[in-house]
Amino acid sequence: MENHFYGKSWLKELDYSAKELNFLIDFSLHLKDLKKKHIPHQYLAGKNIALLFEKTSTRTRSAFTVAANDLGAHPEFLGQNDIQLGNKESLADTAKILGSMFDGIEFRGFKQDSVEQLAKYSGVPVWNGLTDEWHPTQMIADFMTLKEEFGSLANLTLCYVGDGRNNMAHSLLVTAAILGVNFHLAAPKDLQPKAEVLAIAQELAAESEAELLITTDPKQAVNGADAIYTDIWISMGEKVDIHKRIEALLPYQVNQALLAQTGKKETIIMHCLPAFHDQETTLGKELAAEYGLSELEITDEVFLGPNSRVFVEGENRLHSIKAIMAATLGEIFIPEEYFN
Incomplete structure (x- = not known):
């Protein structure tokens, strides 16, 4: 064998x-x-x-x-x-x-x-x-989902918006760079990828010819994107000022207006889950009561909309x-x- x-x-x-x-x-x-x-x-x-x-x-x-x-x-x-x-x-x-x-x-x-x-x-x-x-097992599922949807990874652009220096953002950044998938990321300046991870990704992208874009402007980042990806804003076990984090990331919420900025009808929505898209969780209810928000990183309309592939991605x-x-x-x- x-x-x-x-x-x-x-x-x-x-x-x-x-x-x-x-x-x-x-x-x-x-x-x-x-x-x-x-x-x-x-x-x-x-x-x-x-x-x-x-x-x-x-x-x-x-x-x-x-x-x-x-x-x-x-x-x-x-x-x-x-x-x-x-x-x-x-x-x-x-x-x-x-x-x-x-x-x-x-x-x-x-x-x-x-x-x-x-x-x-x-x-x-x-x-x-x-x-x-x-989060390497998630990466195979994610890029499998992209290939399943589009038939090929060639010439695709994946855009991530939200907390850009967590394990998901770093994993997506380097995996896209290895595979030659264009990768755009929008996050506040202090929540962008770590310098050492970005340096590794840039070196890999130079070999694969993937285009990398790191910006604070979510509209610029999603322009031309084949897929928009987001993740929860507070990672498991992370101790942060929740109010400040929400305030900083609210402009990066994946909603219908942001989806429309891609300029493509076939753009898919991805999320590694769990997602705070409604108040059907204990934490969702608490956040809604404290901050007056029924949705955080992604709206229910987009999460459950026709462009969403989050449950296919989850099965994968x-x-x-x-x-x-x-x-x-x-x-x-x-x-x-x-x-x-």
Whole structure:
């Protein structure tokens, strides 16, 4: 068996080339087709998968669990109260034990260093389900969604508006730069990408010929965009002045007026979820009561409108995570010339 990815970990987007990312996007689409046709694809039959969660999750946990089951593997959930990462036991010691019992490990938590150490000491593939720095499984789902919608990633322009220095903005920026997708980002000056991440993206974009635009003007950023992407304005566990953050980002809300600025009828709307588009959540009600806002980063009209692909994108978390797991842990044949 020849598998270019076998035994590798999935820690951050920067570890992979455009050809490798494109393969995983195409493989995700293939696995989605197999599932829709009810064709079995148990590439991981007999494997045991550990799912480590320091942070809560809906889509990531569900996607890894169903993906493991579809692939024939057994997933075991270990929440923050079940694991001793750095508390009673060092991360290295935990990694060695888990690696001796499990064939692969998913980690969703705070520090990128934690997932890097798990990969270093466990001896098995480790998959980053999200850290404060990167969200690489989301990237395959997102660019899979774009390819599914438009047929190709060539000449596309993806625009992100909102908090531009969180893990989502950074991941989208570097992944677009690797893949040659034009990337526009609009955010207040103090919420724009970190200088070191932007420098990496600019270097990658010079090779792929992707156009990068970082601006404070959301109207300028969305002009000509094939997709508008946004994320929640306050990240999980982030301690900020909520009133100041909302005040700074309200001009970057994705609404019908901003969508109209693209100049394209077929522009799609994307969001990694959860989204504060209504008051049907506890936090949504609290924010509405305190600040008089029923919607934050995206309006309900746009979120549920005909241009929205947020639920397709959400489902694609399953197929993309399945592709990453199967490629890095399964005995699948991939001709090496695909990557030459």
